[in-house]
Amino acid sequence: MAEWLGTGLQNLLQRFNSASRLQNLKRVVSKTGERNMSVPQDLFYEKTHEWLRIDDHTATVGITDFAQEQLSDLTFVELPEVGVEFEAGDEVAVLESVKAASDIYAPVAGKIVAINSELEDKPELINEKPYDEGWLFKIEFKKEEDVDNLLSAEEYEDLCEE
Numbered sequence: 001m002a003e004w005l006g007t008g009l010q011n012l013l014q015r016f017n018s019a020s021r022l023q024n025l026k027r028v029v030s031k032t033g034e035r036n037m038s039v040p041q042d043l044f045y046e047k048t049h050e051w052l053r054i055d056d057h058t059a060t061v062g063i064t065d066f067a068q069e070q071l072s073d074l075t076f077v078e079l080p081e082v083g084v085e086f087e088a089g090d091e092v093a094v095l096e097s098v099k100a101a102s103d104i105y106a107p108v109a110g111k112i113v114a115i116n117s118e119l120e121d122k123p124e125l126i127n128e129k130p131y132d133e134g135w136l137f138k139i140e141f142k143k144e145e146d147v148d149n150l151l152s153a154e155e156y157e158d159l160c161e162e
Contacts, residue, residue: 037160038065040131044147045156046107051131052150059108062135063095063126066160071097074123079115079137086110086139088146093136095126107150110141 049067126134
């Protein structure tokens with residue numbers, strides 16, 4: 001891991017890496033009890049239902065299984081432009097579904113370095129594979145303290161069960 005990440009992020013990563021490797025994906029029952037919601041243990045989460053996969057100083061961002069289930073069938077995705085900088089909490093993208101439109105927020109401050117342009121023609125990838133082909137954008141983050149405020153998988157599961 002890059003040294004510039006500092007001890008805060010390194011402590012978080014160590015906490016996640018110490019979790020059992022035998023179970024990469026934990027299944028939890030949603031509040032309604034009608035379906036299982038997948039919450040990968042190796043990701044970070046935001047209270048607004050975005051997930052982050054951190055690789056060095058870049059975070060791949062998408063929406064969680066819980067979020068895509070709440071939105072239902074996605075019909076349109078408006079992604080940010082590559083090169084644009086955002087602060088944590090800024091509106092970055094918009095997802096539209098048969099039920100509603102939803103703003104997506106930057107979970108960390110930084111610069112957009114890539115977008116998933118495949119979603120323009122296939123927004124349903126978010127519903128089908130929210131943690132894989134359904135990723136939204138990649139952001140090169142600049143503030144380590146933003147990462148310190150993210151949730152672990154267990155904390156996110158607790159949030160969804162409330």
